[in-house]
Amino acid sequence: xxxxxxxxxxxxxxxxxxxxxxxxxxxxxxxxxxxxxxxxxxxxxxxxxxxxxxxxxxxxxxxxxxxxxxxxxxxxxxxxxxxxxxxxxxxxxxxxxxxxxxxxxxxxxxxxxxxxxxxxxxxxxxxxxxxxxxxxxxxxxxxxxxxxxxxxxxxxxxxxxxxxxxxxxxxxxxxxxxxxxxxxxxxxxxxxxxxxxxxxxxxxxxxxxxxxxxxxxxxxxxxxxxxxxxxxxxxxxxxxxxxxxxxxxxxxxxxxxxxxxxxxxxxxxxxxxxxxxxxxxxxxxxxxxxxxxxxxxxxxxxxxxxxxxxxxxxxxxxxxxxxxxxxxxxxxxxxxxxxxxxxxxxxxxxxxxxxxxxxxxxxxxxxxxxxxxxxxxxxxxxxxxxxxxxxxxxxxxxxxxxxxxxxxxxxxxxxxxxxxxxxxxxxxxxxxxxxxxxxxxxxxxxxxxxxxxxxxxxxxxxxxxxxxxxxxxxxxxxxxxxxxxxxxxxxxxxxxxxxxxxxxxxxxxxxxxxxxxxxxxxxxxxxxxxxxxxx
Numbered sequence: 004x005x006x007x008x009x010x011x012x013x014x015x016x017x018x019x020x021x022x023x024x025x026x027x028x029x030x031x032x033x034x035x036x037x038x039x040x041x042x043x044x045x046x047x048x049x050x051x052x053x054x055x056x057x058x059x060x061x062x063x064x065x066x067x068x069x070x071x072x073x074x075x076x077x078x079x080x081x082x083x084x085x086x087x088x089x090x091x092x093x094x095x096x097x098x099x100x101x102x103x104x105x106x107x108x109x110x111x112x113x114x115x116x117x118x119x120x121x122x123x124x125x126x127x128x129x130x131x132x133x134x135x136x137x138x139x140x141x142x143x144x145x146x147x148x149x150x151x152x153x154x155x156x157x158x159x160x161x162x163x164x165x166x167x168x169x170x171x172x173x174x175x176x177x178x179x180x181x182x183x184x185x186x187x188x189x190x191x192x193x194x195x196x197x198x199x200x201x202x203x204x205x206x207x208x209x210x211x212x213x214x215x216x217x218x219x220x221x222x223x224x225x226x227x228x229x230x231x232x233x234x235x236x237x238x239x240x241x242x243x244x245x246x247x248x249x250x251x252x253x254x255x256x257x258x259x260x261x262x263x264x265x266x267x268x269x270x271x272x273x274x275x276x277x278x279x280x281x282x283x284x285x286x287x288x289x290x291x292x293x294x295x296x297x298x299x300x301x302x303x304x305x306x307x308x309x310x311x312x313x314x315x316x317x318x319x320x321x322x323x324x325x326x327x328x329x330x331x332x333x334x335x336x337x338x339x340x341x342x343x344x345x346x347x348x349x350x351x352x353x354x355x356x357x358x359x360x361x362x363x364x365x366x367x368x369x370x371x372x373x374x375x376x377x378x379x380x381x382x383x384x385x386x387x388x389x390x391x392x393x394x395x396x397x398x399x400x401x402x403x404x405x406x407x408x409x410x411x412x413x414x415x416x417x418x419x420x421x422x423x424x425x426x427x428x429x430x431x432x433x434x435x436x437x438x439x440x441x442x443x444x445x446x447x448x449x450x451x452x453x454x455x456x457x458x459x460x461x462x463x464x465x466x467x468x469x470x471x472x473x474x475x476x477x478x479x480x481x482x483x484x485x486x487x488x489x490x491x492x493x494x495x496x497x498x499x500x501x502x503x504x505x506x507x508x509x510x511x512x513x514x515x516x517x518x519x520x521x522x523x524x525x526x527x528x529x530x531x532x533x534x535x536x537x538x
Contacts, residue, residue, distance in 0.1 A: 018196060021385075076198050128161075190206075233325065247308060334347055349374050401503060411423045498516050500515075
């Protein structure tokens with residue numbers, strides 16, 4: 004087991020209805036190891052308490068007396084105090100619910116990292132990053148960050164905790180990268196989650212060699228809801244369940260808001276509904292009936308429940324009205340930000356709700372003339388906030404790493420230090436141009452990196468190489484071989500492009516391309532393992 008400090012980032016997508024997290028082991032500045040990722044996929048943001056005062060994340064059993072969903076949505080209104088139980092009826096306050104849930108969830112992520120990497124807590128130098136909803140005020144954000152700090156100080160003393168990025172920005176990061184957007188686009192990005200729509204105007208800009216988003220979150224101030232308003236997918240599900248409760252009271256469990264027959268397949272039933280016919284789905288056998296039962300808009304026979312097309316349309320359209328109001332506001336905001344009545348180039352969707360067929364059809368009909376795209380798969384769409392958060396944080400770490408290093412490339416087939424071209428301020432993608440090479444066989448270059456301040460370039464030789472790092476090591480060296488597909492190189496010009504893909508010395512890729520009149524492809528081979536350069 005290593006004795007040195009290990010840098011770790013914990014990324015937490017603490018959602019209204021489900022949560023996910025990642026632990027990232029960041030290599031030290033001298034390491035050639037890649038970043039290690041460990042993920043907990045989506046699990047319900049649900050906490051259950053038993054009669055003995057214990058609590059857990061999971062399914063109800065006979066000992067559970069209280070089960071809580073959707074408690075994060077109440078946080079800005081009821082966050083004061085840190086005790087769990089308040090009031091004569093023994094209700095759990097929001098602050099206590101969030102504290103207990105975060106403690107359980109983050110402990111799972113921490114234990115996964117320790118087990119996979121064979122580490123102990125004392126080795127970790129950790130930062131916990133949590134996303135926040137775009138509708139929270141700065142005061143709400145700071146309250147949440149403080150609450151999380153208190154929880155995580157107990158779990159992993161000495162940790163730093165930051166809740167400094169919105170879910171709408173991380174969604175933009177994901178969508179720009181995932182959909183390979185070009186620079187200069189004005190995009191409405193919308194994360195359709197279980198309880199919220201996180202929407203932002205996203206402007207794609209070229210920064211260096213990368214297309215990055217500049218996001219303007221939409222803070223939608225909805226009017227006071229009418230009694231029958233549906234503001235989220237969570238409320239849509241509750242309304243559908245209420246209809247089915249007319250058939251069998253076991254469909255509706257007020258203490259949990261979810262009943263046993265609504266198993267893990269339910270989201271796929273909801274997503275598949277297209278609004279063209281009645282809504283049908285299969286039940287668990289425990290509530291099946293051989294005799295047909297019909298009550299108002301719903302019926303049940305054998306294992307199949309049917310809800311009338313007209314009833315489903317009414318429910319969905321109440322949800323669509325809420326989403327459309329937010330998208331309309333984003334379109335108007337685009338015109339204001341652009342100062343030239345700029346039209347929206349794309350509406351990009353992610354989150355689990357992006358895969359609702361009826362919703363997607365509705366948006367395409369309402370916003371004719373604006374292309375609408377979603378993530379390639381449902382799983383990628385559901386984890387968009389977490390994936391975008393990783394992209395954002397690794398870019399930050401990469402930029403910090405690039406500020407600490409210098410890059411050098413030797414002239415072909417030489418170890419003469421005077422022929423090394425140095426880049427003291429490298430970017431994510433750095434190009435070296437080789438002019439008028441000698442008419443030889445494949446050419447050899449040495450690519451070097453070292454930490455600024457560790458040495459002066461003339462203090463080492465790129466051909467004094469060792470296989471492993473040691474106390475006297477000065478730089479890391481790759482040996483690159485360039486050829487024209489087996490042919491002899493003429494007096495020619497070509498370039499070698501070096502891309503840093505993340506923090507750590509091992510995060511480099513290389514590519515060669517011709518620059519002269521010879522259009523034959525240029526091949527580049529990298530030695531199997533980078534080596535360290537000694538004094």
